[in-house]
Amino acid sequence: xxxxxxxxxxxxxxxxxxxxxxxxxxxxxxxxxxxxxxxxxxxxxxxxxxxxxxxxxxxxxxxxxxxxxxxxxxxxxxxxxxxxxxxxxxxxxxxxxxxxxxxxxxxxxxxxxxxxxxxxxxxxxxxxxxxxxxxxxxxxxxxxxxxxxxxxxxxxxxxxxxxxxxxxxxxxxxxxxxxxxxxxxxxxxxxxxxxxxxxxxxxxxxxxxxxxxxxxxxxxxxxxxxxxxxxxxxxxxxxxxxxxxxxxxxxxxxxxxxxxxxxxxxxxxxxxxxxxxxxxxxxxxxxxxxxxxxxxxxxxxxxxxxx
Numbered sequence: 001x002x003x004x005x006x007x008x009x010x011x012x013x014x015x016x017x018x019x020x021x022x023x024x025x026x027x028x029x030x031x032x033x034x035x036x037x038x039x040x041x042x043x044x045x046x047x048x049x050x051x052x053x054x055x056x057x058x059x060x061x062x063x064x065x066x067x068x069x070x071x072x073x074x075x076x077x078x079x080x081x082x083x084x085x086x087x088x089x090x091x092x093x094x095x096x097x098x099x100x101x102x103x104x105x106x107x108x109x110x111x112x113x114x115x116x117x118x119x120x121x122x123x124x125x126x127x128x129x130x131x132x133x134x135x136x137x138x139x140x141x142x143x144x145x146x147x148x149x150x151x152x153x154x155x156x157x158x159x160x161x162x163x164x165x166x167x168x169x170x171x172x173x174x175x176x177x178x179x180x181x182x183x184x185x186x187x188x189x190x191x192x193x194x195x196x197x198x199x200x201x202x203x204x205x206x207x208x209x210x211x212x213x214x215x216x217x218x219x220x221x222x223x224x225x226x227x228x229x230x231x232x233x234x235x236x237x238x239x240x241x242x243x244x245x246x247x248x249x250x251x252x253x254x255x256x257x258x259x260x261x262x263x264x265x266x267x268x269x270x271x272x273x274x275x276x277x278x279x280x281x282x283x284x285x286x287x288x289x290x291x292x293x294x295x296x297x298x299x300x301x302x303x304x305x306x307x
Contacts, residue, residue, distance in 0.1 A: 002029040005036075005111045009048040024052050035116060039093050039100075040107035046092025050085035070274040072202060076191070078147040083157050083187065090158055091170065097162050104158055112151055127155060149191075157187045203275060209268035210283055212237055212245060215290040216261045221300045223254035232293040 006029040013023040026048045028041070036044065051057070059077055086104065093100035102122045109120065149157070161167050164183040168176035215236060219229040225246070233242035249257045272283065287305060294301045 003031040004029060005032040005114060007032055007044050007048050009052045011052065022052075024049065031114075032111065035110050035114070036107060037103075039095060039103045040110065042092050042094060043089040043100075043104050043107040044111070045089075047085040047089035049092075050088030051081070053088070054081065054084055056081045056085075070271065073274050075147060079149045079191070082148050083154065086154055086158050087161050087167075090162065091167075101159060101162050105155060108151065108154060124155065124159060127152075128159060153187075153190050156190060160186055203279065206268065206271045206275060207279065207283060208237075210265070210272045211286055211290070212241065213261055213265035213268050214283075214287045216245060216249075217265050218287070218291050218294040218301060218304055220254075220257055220261060221304050222295055222297070223258070224295070225249070225257075226295055229293065229295065232290075236290065 007026060009024060009026050011022055012025055026045050028044070032044065033041065056078075059081060060074055086108075089107070090100055090104050093103045095103060101124055105124050105127070106117070106122055110116065113120075148154075160178060160183045163177045165176040165178065165180045166183065168174065215233060216225075219225055219233070230242065230246060233245065236242075237245075249260060252260065272280065275283070291301050291305045
């Protein structure tokens with residue numbers, strides 16, 4: 001009994017690995033049952049079962065509330081999980097494709113707004129057109145830290161799925177209007193439009209921190225920061241950033257400098273683990289380039305570079 005529309009799934013017993021049929025329950029709040037028609041409830045039940053079938057409980061939880069690449073990636077994974085479950089809800093709706101799409105639209109909109117049929121009409125095509133006409137609104141969204149996709153993106157993604165090769169193959173139909181690759185690329189483009197700018201800034205910041213503290217760690221391998229190494233820092237990072245880093249280390253003993261640099265580098269490397277493989281490879285190449293300007297002997301420099 002709960003007036004708020006809500007539903008979730010939980011496992012009452014066996015796992016897939018046990019070899020026995022799992023026993024699963026879907027809980028529907030009374031507010032949801034009172035709000036939705038039977039076909040709309042089928043959409044919600046299918047969506048929740050999707051979370052179980054895809055083992056979404058195993059998705060790592062974001063570790064903290066601080067904006068970071070790792071947290072952003074975790075949020076993106078959770079939003080992708082919702083898109084997957086919307087597809088299960090769609091195929092669980094006992095209607096043809098057009099009516100099922102509208103049932104999904106109604107179910108999502110009613111659940112999100114708490115409004116009944118009395119207060120809105122369903123016109124998926126018109127809604128998609130409005131999204132297209134107001135794309136700049138999506139591109140300036142602050143919802144990149146949400147676990148659920150923006151409602152317009154969910155509608156667009158589900159409509160694309162209903163036209164896709166993936167769905168047609170499942171339904172035993174031929175002649176899909178959209179290939180699976182095309183569907184994926186268009187959905188990815190929509191998601192990138194929302195988080196791309198902030199994602200790019202976080203990636204750039206993480207990369208920059210690894211480069212700066214990595215270069216310093218290589219340069220102080222002999223417990224000195226020579227004039228030539230200081231000039232190399234300025235060449236690599238600009239005068240303002242180089243002087244700020246050098247000033248930050250000023251007055252500390254060699255052991256203190258090494259401790260501070262290693263701590264800052266390890267912090268930066270932790271964030272950089274969320275970068276793509278290509279970005280990490282590029283970082284490694286940059287650190288190799290910085291190593292070429294470090295004094296203190298090749299053996300020591302190579303040892304630090306390996307670490």
